[in-house]
Amino acid sequence: MPTAWRSQFRGILGLGLWRACGLALLGVSGLVSLPSFAATKVTIAVVSLDGDPRHAPRRMEKAYPGHPTGRAIDGVKLAAEDSAFELDAAGLELVVKDVVLLNAAALPKALAELKALRVQHVVADLPLAELRALVQATPAALGGAIVFNAALDDDSLRGAQCAAHLLHTAPSRAMLGDALAQYLAARNWRKALLLQGPLPGDALMTEAFNRSAKRFGIKVVAQKPFKLTGDPRERDLGNTRLLTGDREHEVVAVMDSDGEFARLLPYATQWPRPVVGANGLVATAWHPQWERYGGPQLTRRFGKLVDRSMQGPDWAAWAAGRAVATVLAENPKAPVAQQLKALRGGSTTLDGFKGRTLSFRAWDGQLRQPLFLSHVDGVVGTAPLDGVLHPKEVLDTLGVDEQESACKSRP
Template sequence: MLRSLLSPTALIICGVFAQPVLAQAEPAKQVHIGVILPAATDPQSLEASVAKAAQQGAAMAEEEFQLNASMFEMDFAVVTAQANGADVVAAADSLVADGKAFAIAGAFDAEEGRLLSDWSAAKGVPFVNLFAADDRLRNELCKPTSFHVAPSAAMYLDSLAGWFVRAGFRNWFIVEADTEEGAGQYARLGRALNDRHFGAREVGHAVVPAGGAIGEDVLSNISGSGADVVVLLTPAEDQLTALKAMEAAGIKLMVTGFPYPETQTRSFFALSREAAPKLGSGMRATAWEPTLDAYGARELNARYMDRWGEPMEAAAWATYQGVKVFFEAAMFGGSTEPDAVLNYLSAPTSVFDVWKGIGTSFRPWDHQLRQPLYLSQIDETATDAKQMGLLVGELPAIYMPGTDPVERLDQMGDLASQSQCRF
């Protein structure tokens, strides 16, 4: 009842200040957070949908946290730059030049994640990875200055295995992109199926070139494999191409794909069902779902819809949360000095409310944010963007009584004993 009586401003303030703190400290007086946003040259592309959502998430975070900062006479700002690929390093340099930003949030693919992680370690600047899922960033390429709001590939794949196997989809055909990242995803999905789910098995496997069409031989193998589900470990555009080809070939199976940033947009949902009205209206893993209507997510989704007239997609959520964790580190740690910020983010007593129903924290062995993930069903006929996807699954089941939240959240992704990360 209390929540319904609070204004949106009060909700924001309560959401920030209801966090455990390391020690009572005066908030830092200047808090400037750098965010590197994707640059999209084609406004009709899937990349443009991700870029727009990220920009709006950053703008909303700045507007909302300025309300809190003003209470403490804090000079707060979110400073942004747009860059892709190798250009993110120059963008990061420009954002921290002359003390403009004390920390950087960014990375929307594996290359950007690696470059910014290396840069942060070399510069000693705290970095939050917003959307790069590549497991190597949490393993052999990990850095002590990097933290991951982005769910890892291992978390996504463990969730997909959990959802589909429990729903009776035990026979898997896996289509893997001929890339290092695709090979890593394939190996990790195999571990999820073999080690965690009795009775699940791979009945077929194909490696396809990134950017290429799925061949007739692969289509034939899928048709004759006896699979219950096909998983596309390929880039977003390749997933659309494969869906269209499979539907044209008369394949009638559940099809899902690896949740790259572009696939977690309503634009992709629309293109998926357009490419394949039946196969393309399946279920997709997401880091955030605009129809999530619990845990305070209702208010966050509603505020975003009121502000932008669009549903809050995963890129907007991730960018907002990247700003939020740095804001809280400066607020509660009382300093924007790198050591103080890094200590706050990594402390086991630091808990972050990311509106997923449970206090989350960064794992000490790889700095991955523990968090639930969601399964969205693409609606075949919806015209309203928000209703184009519908929340149908959540993992882990954090609401089950008598369980340790951290232990339950650590059921997804790599445990310390499995990690190759060495800080």
């Protein structure tokens, strides 16, 4: 091909697919000046909290399994890049706005600024109290904007404290527990020693695991408290060999929302037993060593963008951005209420690079998704596991099913 032709060909490709097709139909053989078509910009806001303890640098450096190692905005930015082509075809451009609240009192002013920008899609990377405040304020402040929870696994947000405009791309605590229990049942490790920490989050993890254990036939043979402390009077509560000294159990399940005690437990038990839960074998939304269904390509694109490995919270933020882009591309002129119905009603689906088509549950706004059963170096399985059955959708074996749900709010 002559050099001049190659130059023209590259120029036509740069115009976008639909413009190139227009040139082909016109039979144009030379360069033609076309009017500039400016894409309509759609802003998606990522709201976080300054000083959020989950994002403390020293904490993120430890990279506890399932905990964030960076900010959610990184995943949303990747979603915007990944969606640029399909949105360009719809005449749209996704713009990501970083909103960092100095404190909870700064929320009203931030929402007023977002209203001026006509923001209708918000990705929340917030602690529980601030997320609840955002969800409560959004209908009046932003005219029914959709809020995506990309950070928290609290079951209450999917239950009695749900909201019609709140969708969840982060897996729930119940989903994580069900994934682990399915794997234990499949391996026939049916006797568990449960170690619970002193924090409120540890109690919630224990509640979810006990529910899942009962659901899939796992017997908790003993439940013991642990505590990391410098107090000599309580030293035994942090002694891993003493805590695991009984022999009746086949697996040790550790419920540690902080992550530090669980980090010390694998290979430190009295008897050779696998550790699951907050360390050892962990249920996660994403793992950088996932090697199927385009996973390596997604992980590499993320690493190229932010120079760190993609983890579960990053995937959840990316999925929120992709959900916005997908529903916009399907119907660029749809009002936000119609977009919400398409997402929560399941007519808009996502490809999450997990081998299954993903959709949001109508009853609680939770994104259905396979979960990875993994350790620090790799993925050993995915849940739902083979052989687990459901009358309608096998992904609904993870988490709270429709008949169990306490959520009463729907669009």
